[in-house]
Amino acid sequence: DADVTQTPRNRITKTGKRIMLECSQTKGHDRMYWYRQDPGLGLRLIYYSFDVKDINKGEISDGYSVSRQAQAKFSLSLESAIPNQTALYFCATSSQGAGGYTFGSGTRLTVV
Amino acid sequence: AQSVTQLGSHVSVSEGALVLLRCNYSSSVPPYLFWYVQYPNQGLQLLLKYTSAATLVKGINGFEAEFKKSETSFHLTKPSAHMSDAAEYFCAVSGIGNTGKLIFGQGTTLQVKP
Numbered sequence: 001d002a003d004v005t006q007t008p009r010n011r012i013t014k015t016g017k018r019i020m021l022e023c024s025q026t027k028g029h030d031r032m033y034w035y036r037q038d039p040g041l042g043l044r045l046i047y048y049s050f051d052v053k054d055i056n057k058g059e060i061s062d063g064y065s066v067s068r069q070a071q072a073k074f075s076l077s078l079e080s081a082i083p084n085q086t087a088l089y090f091c092a093t094s095s096q097g098a099g100g101y102t103f104g105s106g107t108r109l110t111v112v
Numbered sequence: 113a114q115s116v117t118q119l120g121s122h123v124s125v126s127e128g129a130l131v132l133l134r135c136n137y138s139s140s141v142p143p144y145l146f147w148y149v150q151y152p153n154q155g156l157q158l159l160l161k162y163t164s165a166a167t168l169v170k171g172i173n174g175f176e177a178e179f180k181k182s183e184t185s186f187h188l189t190k191p192s193a194h195m196s197d198a199a200e201y202f203c204a205v206s207g208i209g210n211t212g213k214l215i216f217g218q219g220t221t222l223q224v225k226p
Binding site for chain 2: 004031033035040041042043044045048050058090092094096099100101103104105106
């Protein structure tokens with residue numbers, strides 16, 4: 001099993017719908033992150049969490065919300081999806097220090 | 113504030129040629145620096161990292177990078193490209209003692225021609 005699992009892998013949804021992307025990890029890491037990837041823009045941070053009671057906005061949090069249900073689970077929600085939220089979304093985890101991230105395989109979201 | 117600039121969104125080399133992917137950073141604190149690789153339809157995989165020890169860092173698959181503080185650079189190199197190196201590469205920076213957040217560059221797509 002993958003260390004960081006994202007579901008679903010692919011999703012097509014309609015404008016205005018609420019959608020949740022889920023992430024779970026078996027790394028035992030405290031820190032979890034949600035990024036979106038767009039061509040030519042690299043990865044941009046949406047939200048991050050350092051433990052279950054800690055949630056922080058990233059650089060592009062508008063239109064998104066998150067929930068840290070447990071140390072191992074971190075969900076991203078789009079309250080009312082719009083077409084410019086079409087992107088590849090990545091969940092990542094890390095421990096304290098400079099070890100870097102472990103990434104999930106991504107969720108490709110298309111909003112029509 | 114921290115930022116990363118990758119020079120060249122697309123780099124093309126011939127198989128066996130030198131690979132050079134450029135990364136410049138800006139950081140108000142001593143940085144940690146990372147290179148990640150993304151193969152098609154996959155997540156990002158750590159290639160190598162600089163964490164204030166040796167300035168020349170060796171990573172997986174024959175890649176290495178050199179931290180040059182005077183030039184605020186962390187360029188990625190590989191002496192001889194393989195077809196399997198074709199992928200997208202991301203440089204990232206975080207600050208020592210900060211929250212551990214990574215700031216990513218825009219990415220560079222490496223094409224390897226036979």
